[in-house]
Amino acid sequence: MSDTSHRRIVIGDVHGHYDGLMTLLDEIAPGEADRVYFLGDLIDRGPHSAQVVSFVQQSGYTCLLGNHEQLMLDAFPKGNPFTPTLQAWLYSGGRATVASYGDAGILLEHLDWFKTLPTYLDLGDVWLVHAGLHPLLPLEAQTTQEFCWIRDEFHSIAEPYFADKLIITGHTITFTFPKVAPGELAQGCGWLDIDTGAYHPKSGWLTGLDLTNRKVYQVNVFNQAIRVLPLDEAVTQIEPSQVVAHRQALRL
Numbered sequence: 001m002s003d004t005s006h007r008r009i010v011i012g013d014v015h016g017h018y019d020g021l022m023t024l025l026d027e028i029a030p031g032e033a034d035r036v037y038f039l040g041d042l043i044d045r046g047p048h049s050a051q052v053v054s055f056v057q058q059s060g061y062t063c064l065l066g067n068h069e070q071l072m073l074d075a076f077p078k079g080n081p082f083t084p085t086l087q088a089w090l091y092s093g094g095r096a097t098v099a100s101y102g103d104a105g106i107l108l109e110h111l112d113w114f115k116t117l118p119t120y121l122d123l124g125d126v127w128l129v130h131a132g133l134h135p136l137l138p139l140e141a142q143t144t145q146e147f148c149w150i151r152d153e154f155h156s157i158a159e160p161y162f163a164d165k166l167i168i169t170g171h172t173i174t175f176t177f178p179k180v181a182p183g184e185l186a187q188g189c190g191w192l193d194i195d196t197g198a199y200h201p202k203s204g205w206l207t208g209l210d211l212t213n214r215k216v217y218q219v220n221v222f223n224q225a226i227r228v229l230p231l232d233e234a235v236t237q238i239e240p241s242q243v244v245a246h247r248q249a250l251r252l
Helices: 020-028 049-059 067-075 082-099 102-114 143-151 240-251
Strands: 008-011 035-038 120-122 126-129 166-169 185-188 191-193 205-210 215-220 227-228 235-237
Touching: 008 020, 020 049, 020 205, 020 227, 049 082, 049 102, 067 102, 067 143, 082 126, 120 205
Parallel strands: 008 035, 126 166, 166 191, 185 235
Antiparallel strands: 008 205, 120 126, 185 191, 205 215, 215 227
């Protein structure tokens, strides 16, 4: 399919790296007819979370709720800080986000926007969600906990959850899977993970996926390197048994 045709573009976890996001979008160059989707975790850990949220909110691009947006919402129930959940959020990267806000009014505005974000999006052949879903629960029984937080139960599924849809996620940094190098995408049974760890010093890669042309765009937020690859060359396949064994080893 031609690069000039209508495109669907999915962007992984930005984590406050505004400059890297701008470089990535310059490289992708989405047109007016293109559809851009963010998988959540716009905030935390990186230096410019407030700028990232303002940009995505004002752009009109679709964004899903991530676990870090949920952590921030939990930290400010009814718009006021609540110490127990506030401390949990600050520990999980929220300190950098607080530092990025010079205006409490904008912070409250962003919290209100977070409350409107969907937890998943069905594009027909593709199903977008931040973390995944529980393989043993019907869709109507899934909650924000599954959509924003799940890892092992989802990644170790032996059969696709949907027979006719590819699930695309962020949330879990791909190099934490066995035999996946920093910057590579990870693919399992019916799912594709594009969170390549933009904030992490071991990686730095921020990923955008052009579904229409099966092309991967990446920018390294630490050294500004740019690369564009065919999807097939950017993906490492993951076997369910590998996920289980690897996660067990990490817990030892």
